[in-house]
Amino acid sequence: MVVDQINERFRELKRRGKKIASLTAYDYPTGRLLDESGVEIILVGDSLGMVVLGYEDTTRVTLDEMLHHTRAVARGVKQALLVADLPIHTYDTPEQAVTTAKKLVQAGAQAVKLEGGVNHVPQIEAITHAGIPFMAHIGMLPQSVREEGGYKVKGKTQSEAEALMADARAVEKAGAFSIVLEIVLADLAKQITAAVEIPTIGIGSGEHCDGQILVTHDLIGLFPWFTPKFVAQEAHVADEIRRAARAFIERTKNGPLMSNRGEQG
Ligand code: KIV
Secondary structure, eight states: OOHHHHHHHHHHHHTTOOEEEEEEEOHHHHHHHHHHTTTEEEEEEHHHHHHHTTTGGGGGOHHHHHHHHHHHTTTSSSEEEEEEOOOTTSSSHHHHHHHHHHHHHHOOOOOEEHHHHSHHHHHHHHHHOOOOOOOEEEOGGGGGHHTTEEEEEEESHHHHHHHHHHHHHHHHHTSEEEEEEEEEEEEHHHHHHOOOOEEEEESSSSSSSEEEOOOOEEEEEEETTTOOOOOOOOOOHHHHHHHHHHHHHHHHHOOOOOOSSOOOO
């Protein structure tokens, strides 16, 4: 069964101490470029609501939007495991979670992710029992940002740390093949990583996780209006786009234009 195969593949990576690199993609060229670069996991994250669609947060993202972008990314991905997010209010019950997960799989995802731990065990079990590999997401949950009043570090109090540890154990037992830990205190992320046999994939959760994930737009500087503190930018693509656009404007207005005789290609 594919759920068991993927589960075993990721447990084996952890046992062998192989760190897992994961990035987000929302379109065909990015999916293809990341795949060719060798990342193990490509996530069509609902962060697309912010960095692609211009929403304030992820709470407006619809399933149709997720399906549209998942199809585009899937056309470019051959090697990496393609995971897609269940958007908010598409997994309020286990039945709804399975229906949504199946639609994402039909769109090309090989696994799905939703936000939540202990409180979503019935949904996670329903998804894995339906034969769909599942990636968990605990810690700071962006779909709850409005109730939380911001993107806050998780695990600062004893009770929060205990709850997160319980979440991690619960999602592992429910069949998840890995756990995204978002903005969790580094020391707690280390303890959770030691306590479970499936890999933890950190985002802003320190260096002791079994892998790391970032929003690609943050990594490559394509969303220059806000970059989380924990991101080490590797490129400045927004600057390049501005430079190219200015060069084009300059050439259009003042020349010289490229000469061509009207042929294509
Ligand atoms: O939506 C997303 O991109 C995510 C990652 C940041 C983990 O959930």
